[in-house]
Amino acid sequence: MADLASLSRARDLDALARHLEETGTLDIAEDLARLPREEKAVVFRLLPRDRALAVFEALDPVHQQEILEGLRDERFRQLVEDMDPDDRARLLGEVPAKVARRVLAGLSRHEREMTAALLGYPEESAGRLMTPEFVSLRESMTVADALAKVRRAGADAETIYMLPVTDDQRHLRGVVSLRQLVLSPLDARVGDLMVRDVVAVHATDDQEVAARLMQEADLLALPVLDSEERLVGVITVDDAMQILEDEETEDRALAAATQPLGRPYLSASALRVARSRATWLLILIVAATLTVNVLQYFEDELATVVRLALFIPLLIDTGGNAGSQAATVVIRAMAVGEVRFADLPRVLGREAQVGVLLGLMLGLVAFGPVAVFFDPRLAVVVSVSLVTICTWATFAGAVLPLLARRVGIDPAVVSAPLITTLVDATGLVIYFLIARAVLEI
Amino acid sequence: MADLASLSRARDLDALARHLEETGTLDIAEDLARLPREEKAVVFRLLPRDRALAVFEALDPVHQQEILEGLRDERFRQLVEDMDPDDRARLLGEVPAKVARRVLAGLSRHEREMTAALLGYPEESAGRLMTPEFVSLRESMTVADALAKVRRAGADAETIYMLPVTDDQRHLRGVVSLRQLVLSPLDARVGDLMVRDVVAVHATDDQEVAARLMQEADLLALPVLDSEERLVGVITVDDAMQILEDEETEDRALAAATQPLGRPYLSASALRVARSRATWLLILIVAATLTVNVLQYFEDELATVVRLALFIPLLIDTGGNAGSQAATVVIRAMAVGEVRFADLPRVLGREAQVGVLLGLMLGLVAFGPVAVFFDPRLAVVVSVSLVTICTWATFAGAVLPLLARRVGIDPAVVSAPLITTLVDATGLVIYFLIARAVLEI
Secondary structure, eight states, X not given: OOOHHHHHHHXXXXXXXXXXXXXXXXXXXXXXXXXXXXXXXXXXXXSOHHHHHHHHHTSOHHHHHHHHHTSOHHHHHHHHHHSOXXXXXXXXXXXXXXXXXXXXXXXXXXXXXXXXXXXTSOTTBHHHHOBSOOOOBOTTOBHHHHHHHHHHHGGGOSOOSEEEEEOTXXXXXXXXXXXXXXXXOTTSBHHHHSBSSOOOEETTXXXXXXXXXXXXXXXXXXXXXXTTSBEEEEEEHHHHHHHHHHHHHHHHHHHTTOOOOSSOGGGSOHHHHHHHHHHHHHHHHHHHHHHHHHHHHTHHXXXXXXXXXXXXXXXXXXXXHHHHHHHHHHHHHHHTTSOOGGGHHHHHXXXXXHHHHHHHHHHHHHHHHHHHHSOHHHHHHHHHHHHHHHHHHHHHHHHHHHHHHHTTOOGGGGSHHHHHHHHHHXXXXXXXXXXXXXXXX | OOOHHHHHHHTOHHHHHHHHHHSOHHHHHHHHHHSOHHHHHHHHTTSOHHHHHHHHHTSOHHHHHHHHHTSOHHHHHHHHHHSOHHHHHHHHXXXXXXXXXXXXXXXXXXXXXXXXXXXXXOTTBHHHHOBSOOOOBOTTOBHHHHHHHHHHHGGGOSOOSEEEEEOTTOBEEEEEEHHHHHHSOTXXXXXXXXXXXXXXXXXXXXXXXHHHHHHHHTOSEEEEEOTTSBEEEEEEHHHHHHHHHHHHHHXXXXXXXXXXXXXXXXXXXXXXXXXXXXXXXXXXXXXXXXXXXXXXXXXXXXXXXXXXXXXXXXHHHHHHHHHHHHHHHHHHHHHTTSOOGGGHHHHXXXXXXXXXXXXXXXXXXXXXXXXXXXXXXXXXXXXXHHHHHHHHHHHHHHHHHHHHHHTTOOGGGGSHHHHHHHHHHHHHHHHHHHHHHHHXX
């Protein structure tokens, strides 16, 4: 089986061109991303212009940059000019200044202005994500007028499926879908067909908020307004899906105490990967010195009953697990909008019950084996500790993300690893206090 | 400020109706989901028919069921008949049999047949997600013919933006977008306009695979084929986004060792929440008994140098954190298709380097404080253990998910908590072997 990588290594350009002809756009993009840097442009140059654009747009900015660097001026200019303004702004936001200047230099004045306008909005804002190329209608138009305008102006627009309706001052009055236009009589008025209950965002709003809104409201495109409520662009659903995927990746990274890599895993160097994890590992190991202090405080008890040490990992693992379960579920419920801060009392009550139920279950399960293999009094200590630690960890895991959001910290930051470390120290205190009382040491 | 909950409690129906008129569909759906069960139907009955449908479709199946149970027959029948077949199939898949029978009984024959057909496909398959209501074209049609057919048949279709082109045997020949039709001359032939390089799935394929494909290829609709390659439905992008959100919620739940709740957090009982977490907590506590065995084996060393116990939580927390960092990043990279099993050697090499780098950093940081506050030989033990445990945990965290996928286990299952527990026991062995060698005990 010939594949892109081996054909490229063999420099068999004819076979490569044939292979590219027979392969789907998405598959080419995926294979291209895996090629070594210097071979990317070689393969890419074999693609005809329209396919090249499709493949290019399916790539991550990191890989786009590697290809751009290998292209000659004419091809470079063509490719950049053919991109949608929002995709171009995304690329520019992520490449070094040197490449960015070359990209901007290759644009016609009109395209350059549109791109620069998008770059004027803050990073991760809806303004960066929107396209300024849309077709807007007027209320007074008939369906026939509207369809004529779509035919005239639609070729350049990124979407024509959602058509915003504006007044003379570009204020948004409503939206009408291409579907409604096509299914309505030609003499119907746009003002009568349009939906006035429009969901829209401001250009400075967060991208994730815009994307979640589109997901909830099942929108194919979302109008974006400036600070004076004038229509400045629309966000299309494909870009919203990309944002949701990126945000998920970012949240997951945070939930496992790493910073997002900001580029595909395999194209990041070991040093970059290590850097993305180092800060959190350091913070967590400093936080974990709390456990050393707690144990030092109880060193006499430990020296008297060495066997107490045997259950330390089991107890703190269980506390950590119970805490991350609660934290993850609550963080996710907040992310998709099921839980708000006002629900804190309900969440508290719920998780306290859940914690007790789980703790009792674990305490009961642990009692027998510890009593048989060690001794019954130690079994009492371990079981009672499990019930208490499990209840406390569940409770803390659920409450901390809600409190974090309240004071303006991303809840993903206080998720599993941080909660585990905090619960560990308190869990050890609980364990040794119970041991002191029961074992009378 | 009047809100839905207080107006509903006050049973002020006039004020309620006014409030509903002034509030957006999405906001009503969100507020409705938070109302107590018995009040949901009361409020819902005040909505006019078309808004009621929009609100109803924005709700989760759990809440849809609660509303349905409170409606009289005529309103019930109307609502169910107005739903899209795929949304109805989703509702039916999640409500008790009693409600499901009533839903099916309320349908016209045509709608019932369409719904039953969807229910014939396996759960979580693309067949369950697709809509059988689409408009298909023929290659021989002109744009004028095609637009006429869309006008005739489009009102019932869930989407008309992506129009599949089929032959006499309903085999998929290509797709054409409504955009292309609208922007092309009326006498152009569909066969010349359509794209032949079509991305499609089979009805028995997994929903998540279909949804990710739509996300990667930026599709608004995806054709679904039966086992004989005939077109049986299309999946629309709004349903795909819903699936991706559900899958994310499920993966996150698994990554924190809980089973997915299968319903919104606040509407699940404490018992249900506890059940979703109990199995994994039990599995993990049984796995954690390994740590007890390891420590028991080294009990003499512990008794001789009690201080060794002080660093147990810090070491196993760090190992757990390093392991989950690697596991989470690799699992995510696999989920979005950046990493495959064939990349195993590259991932291995990368993570081994990352592990050593991180381990050296932590070892260096820990050496000073332990040497000063305890003693230099103990500092050597702790530092060398940190380097070794960190390297090992990073390596294991990256490799286990890839191996799991290879043998057909969902990588999310072997993620953070399980890896943490496994790394804990091996980490303790490493620690005590190093302590034995350095401290000569």
